[in-house]
Amino acid sequence: MIGWVPYLLSAFLEETAGPAVRGEILAEAGFDPNEAFRIDAGYADRQCRRILDAACARLGLSEEAAFAAFAPFFLDRSRTMFPAFFNRRPRVRDFLLHQPEVHNTLAAGLKEGQRDHVAAKFRVEPMPGGVRVFYRSENRLAGLYAAVACRLGEEFGEPTRVRYEAGGPGDAECIMAVEVLEQPAQAAA
Numbered sequence: 001m002i003g004w005v006p007y008l009l010s011a012f013l014e015e016t017a018g019p020a021v022r023g024e025i026l027a028e029a030g031f032d033p034n035e036a037f038r039i040d041a042g043y044a045d046r047q048c049r050r051i052l053d054a055a056c057a058r059l060g061l062s063e064e065a066a067f068a069a070f071a072p073f074f075l076d077r078s079r080t081m082f083p084a085f086f087n088r089r090p091r092v093r094d095f096l097l098h099q100p101e102v103h104n105t106l107a108a109g110l111k112e113g114q115r116d117h118v119a120a121k122f123r124v125e126p127m128p129g130g131v132r133v134f135y136r137s138e139n140r141l142a143g144l145y146a147a148v149a150c151r152l153g154e155e156f157g158e159p160t161r162v163r164y165e166a167g168g169p170g171d172a173e174c175i176m177a178v179e180v181l182e183q184p185a186q187a188a189a
């Protein structure tokens with residue numbers, strides 16, 4: 001996994017729970033408590049997933065609550081770091097259709113095996129009023145996808161919901177129907 005997600009998780013933990021608790025959680029997940037994640041490097045998926053598990057256990061949060069709290073931070077930092085992705089696609093459906101491309105662009109600097117691995121996680125196709133997402137990853141982070149997609153909808157002023165057509169948020173493989181429920185008047189016209 002590209003270092004961006006563990007980097008963000010670590011920064012989020014530091015901001016919300018403080019540096020000491022962040023360090024304990026990273027140690028619990030098998031990292032150095034002061035690990036400085038590089039956003040241009042690859043990390044083992046399984047170990048990154050352990051940061052999330054350790055954080056939920058330490059902070060007494062369900063995964064759903066953790067994703068809902070993390071999603072605004074994820075988007076906020078992504079927007080600050082990669083403004084062009086957002087400026088180019090200010091609509092939920094369009095943004096989500098290009099989200100695998102965003103991931104693959106960031107993965108371009110990784111080694112070949114790792115690069116393919118990132119590309120295999122998401123396939124997104126258009127459907128009327130939204131997109132259909134085919135998710136496949138041992139990280140079981142479809143729930144994070146759903147939280148970020150809904151948050152994106154809030155930020156873009158386009159209420160959005162996610163319906164699982166196969167599998168569910170905790171599965172390594174699932175299909176999500178992302179439905180944009182309302183569009184701003186001038187966009188819908």
Ligand code: HEM
Pocket residue numbers: 001002003004005078079082085086096099102103106107117118121136137138139140141142144145146148149152
């Ligand atoms: C500019 C915006 C975004 C940036 C910079 C970004 C960046 C990244 C990066 C670098 C990864 C790690 C990929 C890997 O190495 O496997 C990742 C993973 C992920 N991203 Fe994004 N992303 C963005 C937008 C989104 C959006 C809009 C969503 C959801 C609607 C999303 C959902 C996810 C999920 C669920 C993962 C974890 C995949 C897994 O490991 O199973 N991302 N993102």
